[in-house]
Amino acid sequence: MVLFLVNRIGPYHHDRFEYLVGKIDFVVIEICGRDKTYKWDAIDCTNDYKSVTLFDNESYGLFSLAKKLTKYFFQFRPSHVFIPGWAKSYSLISLLLGKLFASKCIVMSDSTKGDKRRFFALEALKKSILKFFDGALVAGTRQIEYLKLLGFKKEVYTGYDVVNNTVFKNSGKNFQGDFIFIGRFIDEKNIILMLEAFLVYTKKIEFPRKLILVGDGHLRSAIEEFIKINGLTELVILKGFLQRDDIVEQLSISHSLILPSISETWGLVVNEALASFLPVIVSDKCGCCLDLVQGNGYLVDPKSKFDIVDKLLEFHNLSEEQYELMCQKSKLLSEQWSLEKYLSSVKHLSS
Template sequence: MIALELFGAEDEYLWERVGQGSGTEIHTLFPSTPVGRVSKMELFRAIWKHLDRLRPQAVVINGYSSWDSWVLLAWCKMKGAFPILMSDSRWDDAPRTALGEWVKRILVQQYGAALCAGAPQRKYLESLGMPPDRIFDGYDAVDNQFFGDESDKARQSPERYQTLPGLADPRSYFLASGRFIPRKNFSGLLEAYALYRERCRKGEHDTWRLVLLGDGPQRASLLNTIQALDLQEDVVLAGVQNIQNLPAYYGLASAFIHPALQDQWGLVVNEAMASGLPVLVSKQAGCAVDLVADGVEGFAFSPEDTAGLAHLMSLMSSGQVDRDQMGSAARRKISYWGVERFSQGL
């Protein structure tokens, strides 16, 4: 198997290269050029030339709406290769128009098969004309064993991680992680947290802290909100953490929150569940339907309902639910949604 990477640099995501599996080659077309710095014609020529050299019998294509996906699909149709679509799009994850859906149906029906994320994504592909027997799931997966093993190690030796931002304070905490952009709804989470803290003070039970991992254009705005709501003592922006540090944050957290207004899936939820955490997940995250049953692995909530989220946070931190049992259920559920499922589906 050969993985064709278009760009070796990315301004928006701080990806780390962690090696490659046996039997896999990674070919990078533009090793030192960030995304967006290459013209469409340059990208077209580079992809076409490289595929002509490789002559693959099948090409797995990530999505159907980008320029590179169109070039890859066109090459397959011209050269007789079998195109496989990978998609986690849902009907309700973006505004839709009749013309756009008509064009999308034409595109999707050019693919021979599809690997999708879960049930909502499968339903959407079927509505676009992909035959049900050519759709397989498991597209969105993480290394469950890595997060499970490493988070357990952090629980066994928490003192080793006290120098990491936000982990010196021994109080329990909610964890959230993602890019600081509007659709991730961290501003809504801060408002819900302020309501939650007020409830705790009135109810006379301990307030958990809130640790946010990530960075992005809304960082300054979030800091202003933290100050305006007087949350400085209880909320920590711990920055972007590398893959080796992430399990410590999951392992030492008491619950995970994913508050997105829109997310096609939400791989951070996979990471949290693999780490054995109970989860509070927005109903607008594509993973919610498949991964979260209310009262089992955690709870799903409406991301616009800050009072509702504050209530669930109170429920989680007050001892009214069995968090250990939920965490174990989360780990069991996600064990069926790992890289093995991705491999089998592909």
């Protein structure tokens, strides 16, 4: 039996696990049923695959965590354990238990060298921890590069960060649509600089597209103030946090996605945009940029307001033929990064 560890089962995890049903024998341990980061609706997966939830929320002690994990390792006795990362307490405890139960331990990671500041001592510690893993399931190219930098020499497969492409509405006919940003309203997403760039764009174009902002977070008040002070209330639309079904609808009527993050391990919203056949403007700091931006949009320097302005103008001035060609390239890329890729990698690593 294969055991998957996850902090919380969200819609993306659920889709991946559903796709594994009937193809491998597995069980999922969810650490907590609710967290402070995401407002996802609770997912009832009891009729889809076997899973257990250890705690209602993130308020749990280390001893209780170790005790419950040990209980389920005894119960399931997994041949393989897929463990998210190497930094969380549940990851390290699961790695230790995996070794004690002679399970093959697979690290799942979307970390890159540049997604945050790195320190020599911590990097040395990671190298030591990674020696105990037997393989890795990572997001893409930059994640492979980072594992190599950390001295990881075991087998590595990609496809950790994929979405259920079939959920998304992919007409590829949104030439008259608006720009859209989807993400948490936090500093790393670079939203204020994006708004500054959008403001410049609106002054250069007689009939500018609107910018739809989907998400919520501690920067909401600052974003609302910027919109009001700069007279953008008719052009920047705040949709708040949306569940996945509503995001699907919003993408289906959008022209293109903008993700200007200054730090982003991967960027699943780019997968969603590609599954909706949308062109994309993506920060060159995003972990997905080498894999998911290939002729279907532009990379942008997230620290340069005027680079973002230039890319907005280029998108605005695309001919309909150029736009549809980018849509088709997004379609082709989305097919390469699918649940089937995830399944194939899991099968290789658990064989």
